[in-house]
Amino acid sequence: MIKNKFSILNVIITLLSAFTIYFFFLPPINIESISFWIFIVIIIAIYLGLSIISKVDVKGRIRGKTNDINIISIIILTIIFGIIVVNFCLSPIFNSKAFSRRINIVEDSEESNFITDIKPVDFKSLPLLDKDSSSRLGDRVMGQMPELVSQFYVSDLYTQINYNNEIVRVTPLEYNGLFKYIANYKEGVKGYIIVNSVNGNAKLVKLEKGMKYMPSAYLFKKLSRHLRFSYPTKIFGQSNFEIDNDGNPYFVTPTLKYTGVNLREEVEGVVITDPITGKSKYYKVKDVPSWVDHVYNANLIIEQVNDWGKYRNGFFNSIFGQKNVVITTEGYNYTAMNDDVYLYTGITSVSSDESNLGFILTNMRTKETRFYSVPGAEEYSAMSSAVGQVQQMRYQSTFPLLINLNNRPTYLVSLKDDAGLVKMYAFIDVVDYQKVVVTDASKGIEVAAKNYLNSVNLEVDENLLKEKTIKIKDIKTANIDGNTYYYLIDTENKKYYVSIIVDKKRLPFIKINDSLKIKISSETDITEIIEIID
Numbered sequence: 001m002i003k004n005k006f007s008i009l010n011v012i013i014t015l016l017s018a019f020t021i022y023f024f025f026l027p028p029i030n031i032e033s034i035s036f037w038i039f040i041v042i043i044i045a046i047y048l049g050l051s052i053i054s055k056v057d058v059k060g061r062i063r064g065k066t067n068d069i070n071i072i073s074i075i076i077l078t079i080i081f082g083i084i085v086v087n088f089c090l091s092p093i094f095n096s097k098a099f100s101r102r103i104n105i106v107e108d109s110e111e112s113n114f115i116t117d118i119k120p121v122d123f124k125s126l127p128l129l130d131k132d133s134s135s136r137l138g139d140r141v142m143g144q145m146p147e148l149v150s151q152f153y154v155s156d157l158y159t160q161i162n163y164n165n166e167i168v169r170v171t172p173l174e175y176n177g178l179f180k181y182i183a184n185y186k187e188g189v190k191g192y193i194i195v196n197s198v199n200g201n202a203k204l205v206k207l208e209k210g211m212k213y214m215p216s217a218y219l220f221k222k223l224s225r226h227l228r229f230s231y232p233t234k235i236f237g238q239s240n241f242e243i244d245n246d247g248n249p250y251f252v253t254p255t256l257k258y259t260g261v262n263l264r265e266e267v268e269g270v271v272i273t274d275p276i277t278g279k280s281k282y283y284k285v286k287d288v289p290s291w292v293d294h295v296y297n298a299n300l301i302i303e304q305v306n307d308w309g310k311y312r313n314g315f316f317n318s319i320f321g322q323k324n325v326v327i328t329t330e331g332y333n334y335t336a337m338n339d340d341v342y343l344y345t346g347i348t349s350v351s352s353d354e355s356n357l358g359f360i361l362t363n364m365r366t367k368e369t370r371f372y373s374v375p376g377a378e379e380y381s382a383m384s385s386a387v388g389q390v391q392q393m394r395y396q397s398t399f400p401l402l403i404n405l406n407n408r409p410t411y412l413v414s415l416k417d418d419a420g421l422v423k424m425y426a427f428i429d430v431v432d433y434q435k436v437v438v439t440d441a442s443k444g445i446e447v448a449a450k451n452y453l454n455s456v457n458l459e460v461d462e463n464l465l466k467e468k469t470i471k472i473k474d475i476k477t478a479n480i481d482g483n484t485y486y487y488l489i490d491t492e493n494k495k496y497y498v499s500i501i502v503d504k505k506r507l508p509f510i511k512i513n514d515s516l517k518i519k520i521s522s523e524t525d526i527t528e529i530i531e532i533i534d
Contacts, residue, residue: 010050018043026228028235032258037083041076048072083261090260096311102264103304105360107371114372114409120524121403123445127167127197127336128414130398131158134169134195136420137202141193145204148173151180154193159240160334160341161293167197167336172241172249174216181218188212188276192241192249211249211275215239223251227271230280237267240294251275252292255282267296288365293341295365301343302328305360305369309347325350326357329378331399340365344402346379347371359402374409377433382411385433386426390415395423406453406528407521414441427452454483454501465519465530470496472514498529506532
Protein backbone atom coordinates (compact mmCIF):
# COMPACT_ATOMS: atom_id res chain seq x y z
CA MET A 1 0.00 0.00 0.00
CA ILE A 2 2.83 2.38 0.92
CA LYS A 3 4.66 1.40 -2.26
CA ASN A 4 1.61 2.28 -4.37
CA LYS A 5 1.25 5.63 -2.61
CA PHE A 6 4.89 6.43 -3.35
CA SER A 7 4.46 5.43 -7.01
CA ILE A 8 1.35 7.60 -7.41
CA LEU A 9 3.08 10.50 -5.65
CA ASN A 10 6.12 10.13 -7.90
CA VAL A 11 3.92 10.25 -10.98
CA ILE A 12 2.07 13.35 -9.74
CA ILE A 13 5.32 15.18 -8.91
CA THR A 14 6.78 14.18 -12.28
CA LEU A 15 3.71 15.44 -14.16
CA LEU A 16 3.74 18.73 -12.24
CA SER A 17 7.45 19.11 -13.01
CA ALA A 18 6.80 18.34 -16.68
CA PHE A 19 4.10 21.00 -16.89
CA THR A 20 6.30 23.59 -15.13
CA ILE A 21 9.29 22.89 -17.37
CA TYR A 22 7.11 22.95 -20.48
CA PHE A 23 5.48 26.23 -19.46
CA PHE A 24 8.77 28.06 -18.98
CA PHE A 25 11.07 26.42 -21.55
CA LEU A 26 8.44 25.68 -24.24
CA PRO A 27 10.03 22.71 -26.04
CA PRO A 28 8.27 21.59 -29.26
CA ILE A 29 6.58 18.20 -29.21
CA ASN A 30 8.62 17.10 -32.19
CA ILE A 31 11.16 14.27 -32.41
CA GLU A 32 13.35 16.32 -34.78
CA SER A 33 14.10 18.86 -32.03
CA ILE A 34 16.91 18.32 -29.53
CA SER A 35 14.89 20.44 -27.06
CA PHE A 36 12.14 17.83 -27.10
CA TRP A 37 14.54 15.00 -26.25
CA ILE A 38 16.21 17.04 -23.52
CA PHE A 39 12.75 17.67 -22.08
CA ILE A 40 11.92 13.95 -22.21
CA VAL A 41 15.23 12.94 -20.62
CA ILE A 42 14.81 15.50 -17.82
CA ILE A 43 11.28 14.27 -17.04
CA ILE A 44 12.40 10.63 -17.03
CA ALA A 45 15.39 11.59 -14.87
CA ILE A 46 13.07 13.32 -12.38
CA TYR A 47 10.92 10.21 -12.13
CA LEU A 48 14.06 8.09 -11.80
CA GLY A 49 15.36 10.26 -8.98
CA LEU A 50 12.01 10.11 -7.16
CA SER A 51 11.92 6.34 -7.58
CA ILE A 52 15.37 5.99 -6.06
CA ILE A 53 14.51 8.31 -3.16
CA SER A 54 11.31 6.34 -2.43
CA LYS A 55 13.34 3.11 -2.14
CA VAL A 56 16.07 4.48 0.13
CA ASP A 57 15.75 3.49 3.79
CA VAL A 58 16.92 5.43 6.82
CA LYS A 59 20.42 3.94 6.46
CA GLY A 60 20.72 5.18 2.89
CA ARG A 61 20.34 1.75 1.29
CA ILE A 62 18.02 0.98 -1.62
CA ARG A 63 15.49 -1.59 -0.51
CA GLY A 64 13.24 -3.79 -2.61
CA LYS A 65 13.53 -4.59 -6.32
CA THR A 66 15.31 -2.15 -8.62
CA ASN A 67 14.01 -3.46 -11.95
CA ASP A 68 12.07 -0.25 -12.64
CA ILE A 69 15.15 1.87 -11.87
CA ASN A 70 17.27 -0.22 -14.20
CA ILE A 71 14.68 -0.03 -16.99
CA ILE A 72 14.37 3.76 -16.68
CA SER A 73 18.16 4.14 -16.71
CA ILE A 74 18.35 2.01 -19.85
CA ILE A 75 15.66 4.14 -21.51
CA ILE A 76 17.65 7.34 -20.84
CA LEU A 77 20.88 5.83 -22.17
CA THR A 78 19.06 4.44 -25.22
CA ILE A 79 17.65 7.87 -26.08
CA ILE A 80 21.06 9.53 -25.81
CA PHE A 81 22.87 6.75 -27.68
CA GLY A 82 20.12 6.61 -30.33
CA ILE A 83 20.40 10.33 -31.09
CA ILE A 84 24.19 10.05 -31.42
CA VAL A 85 23.97 7.06 -33.77
CA VAL A 86 21.19 8.54 -35.94
CA ASN A 87 22.96 11.88 -36.31
CA PHE A 88 26.27 10.18 -37.06
CA CYS A 89 24.68 8.14 -39.84
CA LEU A 90 23.06 11.32 -41.25
CA SER A 91 26.19 13.46 -40.86
CA PRO A 92 28.26 14.91 -43.73
CA ILE A 93 30.60 11.92 -43.51
CA PHE A 94 27.99 9.78 -45.26
CA ASN A 95 25.72 12.47 -46.75
CA SER A 96 28.03 15.17 -48.08
CA LYS A 97 25.95 15.62 -51.27
CA ALA A 98 22.77 16.22 -49.28
CA PHE A 99 24.56 18.87 -47.22
CA SER A 100 25.98 20.56 -50.32
CA ARG A 101 22.47 20.73 -51.84
CA ARG A 102 20.81 22.44 -48.90
CA ILE A 103 20.76 25.60 -51.01
CA ASN A 104 20.50 25.89 -54.78
CA ILE A 105 23.05 28.38 -56.08
CA VAL A 106 22.97 29.55 -59.69
CA GLU A 107 26.56 30.12 -60.81
CA ASP A 108 28.61 30.85 -63.90
CA SER A 109 25.74 31.33 -66.30
CA GLU A 110 24.31 34.18 -68.31
CA GLU A 111 21.52 34.41 -65.74
CA SER A 112 23.99 35.40 -63.04
CA ASN A 113 25.82 38.24 -64.78
CA PHE A 114 26.67 41.11 -62.47
CA ILE A 115 26.06 43.90 -64.99
CA THR A 116 22.71 42.57 -66.21
CA ASP A 117 21.39 41.48 -62.79
CA ILE A 118 22.55 44.40 -60.67
CA LYS A 119 21.14 47.70 -61.84
CA PRO A 120 23.37 50.79 -61.76
CA VAL A 121 23.27 52.28 -58.29
CA ASP A 122 20.48 54.71 -57.49
CA PHE A 123 21.76 56.81 -54.61
CA LYS A 124 18.22 57.95 -53.83
CA SER A 125 17.35 54.40 -52.75
CA LEU A 126 20.63 53.20 -51.26
CA PRO A 127 20.49 51.97 -47.62
CA LEU A 128 23.43 53.92 -46.23
CA LEU A 129 22.49 53.46 -42.57
CA ASP A 130 23.52 50.24 -40.86
CA LYS A 131 21.76 48.71 -37.87
CA ASP A 132 23.92 50.53 -35.33
CA SER A 133 23.19 53.96 -36.81
CA SER A 134 19.48 53.12 -37.08
CA SER A 135 19.46 52.09 -33.43
CA ARG A 136 20.97 55.40 -32.37
CA LEU A 137 18.36 57.32 -34.36
CA GLY A 138 15.58 55.21 -32.88
CA ASP A 139 16.82 55.81 -29.34
CA ARG A 140 16.94 59.54 -30.07
CA VAL A 141 13.29 59.53 -31.16
CA MET A 142 12.33 57.59 -28.05
CA GLY A 143 14.28 59.99 -25.84
CA GLN A 144 12.10 62.85 -27.04
CA MET A 145 9.03 61.21 -25.49
CA PRO A 146 9.58 60.99 -21.71
CA GLU A 147 6.09 59.60 -21.12
CA LEU A 148 7.08 56.49 -23.09
CA VAL A 149 10.71 56.14 -21.93
CA SER A 150 9.58 55.46 -18.38
CA GLN A 151 7.30 52.62 -19.47
CA PHE A 152 8.89 51.06 -22.55
CA TYR A 153 12.24 50.49 -24.22
CA VAL A 154 13.17 50.16 -27.88
CA SER A 155 13.73 46.59 -29.07
CA ASP A 156 17.06 45.90 -30.79
CA LEU A 157 15.42 43.94 -33.65
CA TYR A 158 15.54 46.70 -36.30
CA THR A 159 14.48 44.46 -39.18
CA GLN A 160 15.43 45.86 -42.60
CA ILE A 161 12.50 45.66 -44.99
CA ASN A 162 11.27 47.11 -48.27
CA TYR A 163 8.23 49.13 -47.26
CA ASN A 164 6.25 50.59 -50.17
CA ASN A 165 9.46 50.91 -52.21
CA GLU A 166 11.31 52.53 -49.32
CA ILE A 167 14.18 50.76 -47.55
CA VAL A 168 13.56 51.06 -43.81
CA ARG A 169 14.30 49.37 -40.52
CA VAL A 170 11.43 48.72 -38.12
CA THR A 171 11.45 47.74 -34.49
CA PRO A 172 8.76 47.62 -31.78
CA LEU A 173 8.71 49.14 -28.36
CA GLU A 174 8.81 46.61 -25.50
CA TYR A 175 7.57 46.50 -21.91
CA ASN A 176 10.24 47.82 -19.55
CA GLY A 177 10.06 45.10 -16.89
CA LEU A 178 7.40 43.24 -14.92
CA PHE A 179 5.92 46.20 -13.06
CA LYS A 180 5.68 48.32 -16.21
CA TYR A 181 3.98 45.35 -17.89
CA ILE A 182 1.40 45.13 -15.09
CA ALA A 183 0.70 48.85 -15.48
CA ASN A 184 0.31 48.71 -19.29
CA TYR A 185 -0.76 45.20 -20.30
CA LYS A 186 -4.45 46.12 -20.74
CA GLU A 187 -3.66 48.75 -23.39
CA GLY A 188 -0.58 47.04 -24.78
CA VAL A 189 2.42 48.53 -26.55
CA LYS A 190 1.11 51.39 -28.64
CA GLY A 191 3.87 51.99 -31.12
CA TYR A 192 6.87 51.00 -33.17
CA ILE A 193 9.81 52.90 -34.63
CA ILE A 194 10.57 53.17 -38.33
CA VAL A 195 13.93 54.46 -39.59
CA ASN A 196 14.51 55.29 -43.24
CA SER A 197 17.80 53.60 -44.18
CA VAL A 198 18.41 56.06 -47.02
CA ASN A 199 17.91 59.50 -45.48
CA GLY A 200 17.91 58.69 -41.76
CA ASN A 201 14.40 60.00 -41.05
CA ALA A 202 13.12 58.28 -37.91
CA LYS A 203 9.69 58.42 -36.36
CA LEU A 204 7.53 56.70 -33.80
CA VAL A 205 4.35 55.27 -35.31
CA LYS A 206 1.57 55.29 -32.72
CA LEU A 207 -1.12 52.62 -32.93
CA GLU A 208 -4.79 53.06 -32.08
CA LYS A 209 -4.80 49.63 -30.43
CA GLY A 210 -1.77 48.42 -28.54
CA MET A 211 0.29 45.30 -29.27
CA LYS A 212 -0.34 42.81 -26.47
CA TYR A 213 1.41 39.65 -27.69
CA MET A 214 5.04 40.68 -27.37
CA PRO A 215 8.42 39.04 -26.62
CA SER A 216 8.60 41.09 -23.40
CA ALA A 217 5.06 40.23 -22.23
CA TYR A 218 4.40 37.71 -19.47
CA LEU A 219 2.35 34.55 -18.98
CA PHE A 220 0.08 33.72 -21.94
CA LYS A 221 0.65 37.04 -23.70
CA LYS A 222 4.35 36.33 -24.15
CA LEU A 223 4.86 35.84 -27.89
CA SER A 224 6.91 32.64 -27.66
CA ARG A 225 4.42 31.03 -25.24
CA HIS A 226 1.45 32.13 -27.34
CA LEU A 227 3.04 30.54 -30.42
CA ARG A 228 3.96 27.34 -28.61
CA PHE A 229 0.48 26.74 -27.23
CA SER A 230 -1.02 27.54 -30.64
CA TYR A 231 1.41 25.25 -32.52
CA PRO A 232 2.75 22.69 -30.02
CA THR A 233 4.54 20.57 -32.64
CA LYS A 234 6.19 23.36 -34.63
CA ILE A 235 9.90 24.12 -34.25
CA PHE A 236 10.31 27.88 -34.28
CA GLY A 237 13.17 30.04 -35.47
CA GLN A 238 13.81 33.64 -34.45
CA SER A 239 10.82 35.96 -34.81
CA ASN A 240 11.19 39.08 -36.97
CA PHE A 241 9.15 42.24 -36.61
CA GLU A 242 7.74 43.53 -39.91
CA ILE A 243 4.95 45.77 -41.14
CA ASP A 244 2.68 45.21 -44.13
CA ASN A 245 2.07 47.73 -46.91
CA ASP A 246 -0.53 49.51 -44.76
CA GLY A 247 1.81 49.86 -41.79
CA ASN A 248 0.14 47.16 -39.68
CA PRO A 249 2.63 45.40 -37.35
CA TYR A 250 3.27 41.64 -37.41
CA PHE A 251 5.71 39.14 -36.01
CA VAL A 252 6.99 36.74 -38.67
CA THR A 253 8.29 33.50 -37.15
CA PRO A 254 9.93 30.83 -39.35
CA THR A 255 9.04 27.19 -38.66
CA LEU A 256 11.89 24.72 -39.05
CA LYS A 257 12.40 21.11 -39.97
CA TYR A 258 15.44 18.90 -39.54
CA THR A 259 16.94 15.69 -40.84
CA GLY A 260 17.72 13.58 -37.80
CA VAL A 261 17.82 15.61 -34.59
CA ASN A 262 18.69 19.29 -35.13
CA LEU A 263 20.60 18.34 -38.28
CA ARG A 264 20.40 20.07 -41.70
CA GLU A 265 18.06 22.83 -40.61
CA GLU A 266 15.56 24.08 -43.19
CA VAL A 267 12.63 26.52 -43.17
CA GLU A 268 9.30 24.87 -44.02
CA GLY A 269 7.04 27.88 -43.51
CA VAL A 270 6.25 30.88 -41.34
CA VAL A 271 3.68 31.81 -38.72
CA ILE A 272 2.51 35.40 -39.06
CA THR A 273 1.13 36.79 -35.81
CA ASP A 274 -0.89 39.95 -35.31
CA PRO A 275 0.50 41.23 -31.98
CA ILE A 276 -2.63 43.30 -31.37
CA THR A 277 -5.16 40.46 -31.49
CA GLY A 278 -2.86 37.45 -31.14
CA LYS A 279 -4.34 35.90 -34.29
CA SER A 280 -1.77 33.71 -36.03
CA LYS A 281 -1.72 32.01 -39.41
CA TYR A 282 0.69 29.43 -40.81
CA TYR A 283 1.97 29.72 -44.39
CA LYS A 284 4.12 27.32 -46.36
CA VAL A 285 7.20 28.99 -47.85
CA LYS A 286 5.69 29.15 -51.34
CA ASP A 287 2.52 30.85 -50.01
CA VAL A 288 4.13 33.58 -47.87
CA PRO A 289 2.62 37.03 -48.62
CA SER A 290 4.80 39.22 -50.83
CA TRP A 291 5.09 41.99 -48.21
CA VAL A 292 7.08 39.65 -45.96
CA ASP A 293 10.81 40.20 -46.51
CA HIS A 294 12.46 37.87 -43.98
CA VAL A 295 11.51 34.21 -44.20
CA TYR A 296 15.08 32.94 -43.88
CA ASN A 297 17.56 33.82 -41.18
CA ALA A 298 20.90 35.25 -42.31
CA ASN A 299 22.90 32.81 -40.19
CA LEU A 300 21.02 29.88 -41.74
CA ILE A 301 21.80 31.15 -45.25
CA ILE A 302 25.49 31.53 -44.36
CA GLU A 303 25.52 28.00 -42.89
CA GLN A 304 23.94 26.49 -45.99
CA VAL A 305 26.26 28.35 -48.36
CA ASN A 306 29.24 27.13 -46.36
CA ASP A 307 27.97 23.55 -46.66
CA TRP A 308 27.63 24.08 -50.42
CA GLY A 309 31.21 25.33 -50.56
CA LYS A 310 32.68 22.60 -48.37
CA TYR A 311 30.92 19.38 -49.34
CA ARG A 312 30.19 19.59 -53.08
CA ASN A 313 33.29 17.47 -53.78
CA GLY A 314 32.77 15.11 -50.85
CA PHE A 315 33.39 15.10 -47.12
CA PHE A 316 37.01 13.94 -47.14
CA ASN A 317 37.94 16.51 -49.78
CA SER A 318 36.69 19.20 -47.40
CA ILE A 319 39.32 18.09 -44.87
CA PHE A 320 42.29 16.79 -46.85
CA GLY A 321 42.54 17.75 -50.53
CA GLN A 322 40.24 20.80 -50.20
CA LYS A 323 39.97 21.09 -53.98
CA ASN A 324 37.53 23.88 -54.92
CA VAL A 325 36.53 24.28 -51.26
CA VAL A 326 35.21 27.77 -50.56
CA ILE A 327 33.58 29.52 -47.61
CA THR A 328 31.78 32.79 -46.97
CA THR A 329 33.72 35.74 -45.65
CA GLU A 330 33.03 37.03 -42.16
CA GLY A 331 30.14 39.45 -42.07
CA TYR A 332 27.29 40.24 -44.42
CA ASN A 333 25.02 43.09 -45.44
CA TYR A 334 21.60 43.62 -46.96
CA THR A 335 20.53 45.34 -50.13
CA ALA A 336 17.11 45.87 -51.70
CA MET A 337 16.11 44.99 -55.26
CA ASN A 338 12.81 44.39 -57.00
CA ASP A 339 10.76 44.94 -53.81
CA ASP A 340 12.72 42.28 -51.93
CA VAL A 341 15.59 42.26 -49.44
CA TYR A 342 18.77 40.40 -50.40
CA LEU A 343 21.68 39.20 -48.30
CA TYR A 344 25.15 39.86 -49.64
CA THR A 345 28.39 38.18 -48.58
CA GLY A 346 31.69 37.37 -50.24
CA ILE A 347 33.00 33.93 -51.19
CA THR A 348 36.67 33.19 -50.56
CA SER A 349 38.94 30.15 -50.62
CA VAL A 350 39.18 27.99 -47.53
CA SER A 351 42.75 29.22 -47.05
CA SER A 352 41.19 32.55 -45.96
CA ASP A 353 43.44 34.86 -47.97
CA GLU A 354 42.65 38.53 -48.51
CA SER A 355 40.77 38.10 -51.77
CA ASN A 356 37.31 37.01 -52.81
CA LEU A 357 36.45 34.65 -55.63
CA GLY A 358 33.10 36.37 -55.96
CA PHE A 359 29.99 36.94 -53.94
CA ILE A 360 26.43 35.70 -53.48
CA LEU A 361 23.09 37.47 -53.34
CA THR A 362 20.24 35.65 -51.58
CA ASN A 363 16.60 36.65 -51.61
CA MET A 364 15.59 36.52 -47.93
CA ARG A 365 11.99 35.65 -48.80
CA THR A 366 12.47 32.94 -51.46
CA LYS A 367 16.10 31.82 -50.80
CA GLU A 368 16.87 32.25 -54.49
CA THR A 369 20.67 32.54 -54.52
CA ARG A 370 23.14 33.51 -57.22
CA PHE A 371 26.91 33.42 -57.23
CA TYR A 372 28.73 36.13 -59.17
CA SER A 373 32.29 35.28 -60.17
CA VAL A 374 33.89 38.66 -59.55
CA PRO A 375 37.40 38.11 -58.15
CA GLY A 376 38.52 40.96 -55.97
CA ALA A 377 39.26 42.26 -52.52
CA GLU A 378 37.81 40.60 -49.44
CA GLU A 379 35.47 42.94 -47.57
CA TYR A 380 37.65 43.49 -44.51
CA SER A 381 40.65 44.27 -46.70
CA ALA A 382 38.55 46.91 -48.45
CA MET A 383 37.40 48.28 -45.09
CA SER A 384 41.00 48.49 -43.86
CA SER A 385 42.00 50.24 -47.07
CA ALA A 386 39.30 52.87 -46.53
CA VAL A 387 40.21 53.40 -42.86
CA GLY A 388 43.87 53.65 -43.85
CA GLN A 389 43.12 56.72 -45.96
CA VAL A 390 42.14 58.65 -42.82
CA GLN A 391 43.88 56.64 -40.13
CA GLN A 392 44.70 59.78 -38.14
CA MET A 393 40.94 60.22 -37.56
CA ARG A 394 40.51 56.78 -35.99
CA TYR A 395 37.22 56.25 -37.78
CA GLN A 396 35.53 52.87 -37.96
CA SER A 397 34.21 51.40 -41.18
CA THR A 398 30.79 49.86 -41.70
CA PHE A 399 30.54 46.55 -43.54
CA PRO A 400 30.56 47.33 -47.28
CA LEU A 401 27.58 47.74 -49.53
CA LEU A 402 28.19 46.19 -52.94
CA ILE A 403 26.98 48.41 -55.77
CA ASN A 404 27.17 48.63 -59.55
CA LEU A 405 28.96 51.92 -60.16
CA ASN A 406 29.75 52.72 -63.77
CA ASN A 407 29.39 49.00 -64.60
CA ARG A 408 32.03 48.08 -62.04
CA PRO A 409 31.43 46.13 -58.82
CA THR A 410 32.28 48.67 -56.15
CA TYR A 411 32.34 48.67 -52.36
CA LEU A 412 30.76 51.58 -50.52
CA VAL A 413 31.45 52.04 -46.82
CA SER A 414 30.62 54.71 -44.28
CA LEU A 415 33.33 55.87 -41.91
CA LYS A 416 31.99 56.67 -38.45
CA ASP A 417 33.45 58.37 -35.40
CA ASP A 418 33.29 57.09 -31.81
CA ALA A 419 29.82 58.61 -31.41
CA GLY A 420 28.54 56.54 -34.33
CA LEU A 421 28.10 59.54 -36.62
CA VAL A 422 28.90 59.09 -40.31
CA LYS A 423 31.77 61.42 -41.17
CA MET A 424 32.96 60.16 -44.56
CA TYR A 425 32.01 57.94 -47.47
CA ALA A 426 34.56 55.72 -49.14
CA PHE A 427 34.33 54.02 -52.53
CA ILE A 428 36.64 51.07 -53.15
CA ASP A 429 37.07 49.15 -56.39
CA VAL A 430 36.28 45.48 -55.75
CA VAL A 431 38.89 44.20 -58.20
CA ASP A 432 41.66 46.50 -56.90
CA TYR A 433 41.12 47.69 -53.35
CA GLN A 434 44.05 50.10 -53.67
CA LYS A 435 41.69 52.27 -55.71
CA VAL A 436 39.91 54.05 -52.90
CA VAL A 437 38.62 57.60 -52.50
CA VAL A 438 37.09 59.08 -49.35
CA THR A 439 34.89 62.17 -49.26
CA ASP A 440 33.41 64.21 -46.43
CA ALA A 441 29.86 62.92 -45.81
CA SER A 442 28.54 66.48 -45.54
CA LYS A 443 29.01 66.88 -49.32
CA GLY A 444 26.58 64.06 -50.01
CA ILE A 445 26.86 60.59 -51.45
CA GLU A 446 26.50 61.64 -55.10
CA VAL A 447 29.40 64.09 -54.83
CA ALA A 448 31.44 61.34 -53.18
CA ALA A 449 30.71 59.03 -56.11
CA LYS A 450 31.73 61.66 -58.66
CA ASN A 451 34.95 62.35 -56.75
CA TYR A 452 35.73 58.67 -56.91
CA LEU A 453 35.01 58.36 -60.63
CA ASN A 454 37.02 61.50 -61.43
CA SER A 455 39.98 60.45 -59.27
CA VAL A 456 40.31 56.79 -60.20
CA ASN A 457 41.12 55.47 -63.64
CA LEU A 458 38.70 52.56 -64.00
CA GLU A 459 38.94 50.15 -66.87
CA VAL A 460 35.67 49.80 -68.76
CA ASP A 461 34.78 46.57 -70.52
CA GLU A 462 34.23 47.70 -74.10
CA ASN A 463 32.07 44.64 -74.79
CA LEU A 464 29.49 45.94 -72.33
CA LEU A 465 29.15 49.39 -73.92
CA LYS A 466 26.40 50.30 -76.35
CA GLU A 467 26.82 52.71 -79.27
CA LYS A 468 24.13 55.15 -80.32
CA THR A 469 23.76 58.47 -82.07
CA ILE A 470 21.84 61.34 -80.50
CA LYS A 471 20.81 64.75 -81.78
CA ILE A 472 21.14 67.49 -79.18
CA LYS A 473 18.02 69.46 -78.31
CA ASP A 474 19.25 71.29 -75.21
CA ILE A 475 22.57 71.79 -73.34
CA LYS A 476 23.29 72.88 -69.80
CA THR A 477 26.58 72.93 -67.88
CA ALA A 478 27.43 72.80 -64.20
CA ASN A 479 30.64 73.00 -62.22
CA ILE A 480 30.81 70.42 -59.42
CA ASP A 481 33.87 70.32 -57.18
CA GLY A 482 36.00 71.92 -59.86
CA ASN A 483 34.82 69.62 -62.66
CA THR A 484 32.60 70.74 -65.55
CA TYR A 485 29.63 68.52 -66.45
CA TYR A 486 27.48 68.78 -69.57
CA TYR A 487 23.79 67.87 -69.28
CA LEU A 488 22.17 67.06 -72.60
CA ILE A 489 18.60 66.43 -73.79
CA ASP A 490 18.21 64.80 -77.20
CA THR A 491 15.35 65.14 -79.66
CA GLU A 492 13.67 62.09 -78.07
CA ASN A 493 13.69 63.93 -74.68
CA LYS A 494 16.19 61.48 -73.23
CA LYS A 495 18.65 62.94 -70.71
CA TYR A 496 22.42 62.44 -70.57
CA TYR A 497 25.39 63.77 -68.65
CA VAL A 498 29.11 63.70 -69.39
CA SER A 499 32.22 65.00 -67.65
CA ILE A 500 34.60 67.36 -69.45
CA ILE A 501 37.30 64.77 -68.73
CA VAL A 502 35.71 62.40 -71.27
CA ASP A 503 36.54 64.69 -74.22
CA LYS A 504 38.21 67.98 -73.32
CA LYS A 505 38.71 69.02 -76.96
CA ARG A 506 35.23 68.43 -78.33
CA LEU A 507 32.74 69.02 -75.50
CA PRO A 508 33.31 72.80 -75.11
CA PHE A 509 32.26 73.30 -78.75
CA ILE A 510 29.09 71.19 -78.97
CA LYS A 511 25.87 73.06 -79.72
CA ILE A 512 22.16 72.47 -80.18
CA ASN A 513 21.22 70.37 -83.25
CA ASP A 514 24.66 68.72 -83.31
CA SER A 515 24.68 64.94 -83.65
CA LEU A 516 26.91 62.96 -81.31
CA LYS A 517 27.93 59.35 -81.62
CA ILE A 518 28.33 58.10 -78.06
CA LYS A 519 28.96 55.00 -75.97
CA ILE A 520 26.91 54.25 -72.86
CA SER A 521 26.80 51.33 -70.45
CA SER A 522 23.06 51.27 -69.76
CA GLU A 523 20.16 53.67 -70.02
CA THR A 524 18.78 55.27 -66.85
CA ASP A 525 16.73 58.38 -66.10
CA ILE A 526 19.88 60.42 -66.73
CA THR A 527 22.33 58.27 -68.68
CA GLU A 528 26.07 58.71 -68.29
CA ILE A 529 28.05 59.08 -71.53
CA ILE A 530 31.18 56.95 -71.24
CA GLU A 531 32.82 57.91 -74.53
CA ILE A 532 32.31 60.20 -77.54
CA ILE A 533 33.22 58.56 -80.84
CA ASP A 534 34.84 60.41 -83.73
